[in-house]
Amino acid sequence: MPLDRAWIALDSDPRRDLPRPRMYLFDPDELHEIAKASLDAGDRPAIIDAVTRELKARYPEHINDGVPWLYNNAGGAMGQMKLLHCSLREYILIFGTPIGTEGHSGRYSTEVYDFMLDGEMWCSAADNTERAIFRPGDAAYLGSSRAKGYRIPDHGWMLEYSRGWIPTMLPFGLADSLVSTLDVRTLGRTIWHYGAMTTRNLLRGKI
Numbered sequence: 001m002p003l004d005r006a007w008i009a010l011d012s013d014p015r016r017d018l019p020r021p022r023m024y025l026f027d028p029d030e031l032h033e034i035a036k037a038s039l040d041a042g043d044r045p046a047i048i049d050a051v052t053r054e055l056k057a058r059y060p061e062h063i064n065d066g067v068p069w070l071y072n073n074a075g076g077a078m079g080q081m082k083l084l085h086c087s088l089r090e091y092i093l094i095f096g097t098p099i100g101t102e103g104h105s106g107r108y109s110t111e112v113y114d115f116m117l118d119g120e121m122w123c124s125a126a127d128n129t130e131r132a133i134f135r136p137g138d139a140a141y142l143g144s145s146r147a148k149g150y151r152i153p154d155h156g157w158m159l160e161y162s163r164g165w166i167p168t169m170l171p172f173g174l175a176d177s178l179v180s181t182l183d184v185r186t187l188g189r190t191i192w193h194y195g196a197m198t199t200r201n202l203l204r205g206k207i
């Protein structure tokens with residue numbers, strides 16, 4: 001059966017095996033609604049600003065919009081990301097590229113939600129010969145211990161949320177910068193900002 005654009009297109013029900021919700025500050029359904037509501041803001045910069053403003057209004061102590069944009073090289077793909085929240089159990093960021101990219105999603109013990117804001121993302125699973133196409137307003141879900149190939153064919157931007165034990169994602173997220181691109185500056189800035197944001201949340205009692 002061809003894959004559709006539902007957020008469970010490449011996986012089973014995203015509510016299947018989540019730990020109890022009180023472990024987490026953010027709710028994927030609420031984040032999806034915020035992403036969809038932002039689409040009326042106008043062009044891409046306005047949409048990103050609208051998402052960030054609404055997140056900061058709802059979670060004033062947990063969203064930091066002062067972190068600069070950073071390159072991200074992982075799984076052969078290259079994009080840009082803006083960290084908005086980092087802790088040991090959750091992160092929220094804006095990810096995208098104006099020039100297209102493709103690569104491996106990574107395989108994590110965490111769960112990853114991507115809420116499309118602009119452009120397209122194409123995804124494929126190893127057990128399906130069809131591709132799923134996600135456009136603005138759609139949500140893509142990657143379950144624990146699952147992997148996919150993904151491609152942003154021209155440009156694409158998304159609000160990304162992950163929940164689980166986030167430090168286990170760092171080796172995949174940093175490996176390309178360490179052994180392939182040798183972009184030590186990006187590597188150092190990423191570790192610094194993630195560490196600083198996580199430490200601040202720990203001091204507030206947020207794991």
